[in-house]
Amino acid sequence: MTASPPSRPPLDHAGGLRRTKLQPHELTTAITGVNDIFVLAHFGVPRVDAAQWALTIDGLVGRARRFTLSEIKGRPKVVVESVHQCCGSPLEPRVPTRRVSNVRWGGADLTALLGDLDVADDARFLWSFGLDGGAFAGASAEWFVKDLPRERLAAGGVLLAYELDGAPLPTEHGFPLRLVVPGYYGTNSVKWLWRLHLAHRRYDGLFTSRFYADEAGSDAVAAGQPPHRPVWATAPESVVVAPAPDSRLVHGEPTEIWGWAWSFRGIAALEITLDGGATFTRAFLESRHGWAWQRFSLPWIPATRGHLSIAARAIEAGGVTQPWEGARNAMHVVNVTVV
Numbered sequence: 001m002t003a004s005p006p007s008r009p010p011l012d013h014a015g016g017l018r019r020t021k022l023q024p025h026e027l028t029t030a031i032t033g034v035n036d037i038f039v040l041a042h043f044g045v046p047r048v049d050a051a052q053w054a055l056t057i058d059g060l061v062g063r064a065r066r067f068t069l070s071e072i073k074g075r076p077k078v079v080v081e082s083v084h085q086c087c088g089s090p091l092e093p094r095v096p097t098r099r100v101s102n103v104r105w106g107g108a109d110l111t112a113l114l115g116d117l118d119v120a121d122d123a124r125f126l127w128s129f130g131l132d133g134g135a136f137a138g139a140s141a142e143w144f145v146k147d148l149p150r151e152r153l154a155a156g157g158v159l160l161a162y163e164l165d166g167a168p169l170p171t172e173h174g175f176p177l178r179l180v181v182p183g184y185y186g187t188n189s190v191k192w193l194w195r196l197h198l199a200h201r202r203y204d205g206l207f208t209s210r211f212y213a214d215e216a217g218s219d220a221v222a223a224g225q226p227p228h229r230p231v232w233a234t235a236p237e238s239v240v241v242a243p244a245p246d247s248r249l250v251h252g253e254p255t256e257i258w259g260w261a262w263s264f265r266g267i268a269a270l271e272i273t274l275d276g277g278a279t280f281t282r283a284f285l286e287s288r289h290g291w292a293w294q295r296f297s298l299p300w301i302p303a304t305r306g307h308l309s310i311a312a313r314a315i316e317a318g319g320v321t322q323p324w325e326g327a328r329n330a331m332h333v334v335n336v337t338v339v
Ligand SMILES: Nc1nc2c(c(=O)[nH]1)N[C@H]1C(S)=C(S)[C@@H](COP(=O)(O)O)O[C@H]1N2
Pocket: 037, 038, 039, 040, 041, 042, 043, 085, 086, 087, 129, 130, 131, 132, 144, 172, 173, 174, 185, 186, 187, 188, 189, 190, 191, 192, 193
C-alpha cells in the first residue's frame, strides 16, 4: 500500500507564521503556559477536519496501515514533559533566537505503535509528513517533511501527540496530531501529521537537505564526515531568567541569578561568569527529570557598582559546552547595573 496523498486543507496565515511570545526573562514557570508557547509554521496553519483525517504508516513495514484519530487515542496515553525549542531561522542557522519552552505533551508512544507493525530491520529512518506545503524562501515543497534516525525511536519518548498540557492540541500547534521528538529541535516535531514512512535512507527534501542542514566544518569533513549535519539533537544551552536585562540591582543586597539549561544529553554542570569569562562560578543545578529543562541558581551579593554582564554556560557530561558567539546555542548575556 502506498499513501494516496490527501488534499491540502485550507491554510490560515498563508505565507507562514512566526510568533515569539516570551523573552528569556519571562520564562518564569517550569511549565510554559499553552498560550505562551511560540508558534512556527513555514507555510501557514492548515485547518484540518479531524473526521476526514487519518494517519498512514507505510514504507518498510510488514503491514502498512491507516489510523483514525480515535484509534490513536485508544492506545495507552503517555505524557512526556519536554523542552520544546525552535532552532531559529533556517536561513540564519548561527543566530540564537532563544525561542524555547518546556511543555507537557500527551499522546501515543510511537515506538510501541511501530512495534506492532513489523518494521523491517533495514528501515533506518523515519520520514514524517505534515499537511502543509507551498513556497518557502524562493523554493517550494509539496509537504513539510522531516526525517529522524531509527536510533532516536529506540531512545524512547517519541510521541504521536494529540494533547498539550492536558487539552486537545491547538490548531497552530498541530491539531489533530503531531509528532513530538523530545531532545530534538522543534523543527523535527512535525505538526498536522498525515504520513509516517519507514525508509533505508534519509529523505532528500527542502527541510532535510537544503535547510536545517548545518555545515559540518572543515575539520569534520577532513575526518571523513559528511559536509552537512541534520539539525536533530539539541546542543547544550541555557537562558538567564533573572535578573532581567537592564535591571538595577542594589549593591550589597542579596539576590539570585537563575535560569534554565538543557540539551539532548542533559546538562551536568552550569557555570556563571560576571567578568566576561575570566572566571566562572559553578551554580546549583537541578538534576534532570525525563526530557525537561533543568533549573540553575546562584545566590549573589553584588559587590561592585556599575555596569555588569551576567553570562551562563551549560556543560554536558563529557565537557561539550556553549560557545560565546557564532552559534544558535551561544551563551546568553544579560547586562545589568548595580547601584
Ligand atoms: N507541518 C509542520 N510542522 C512543523 C513546522 C511547519 O512549518 N510545518 N515547523 C516546525 C518548526 S521550525 C518548529 S520550531 C515547531 C514549532 O512548533 P510549535 O509552533 O507548536 O511551537 O514545529 C515544527 N513542525
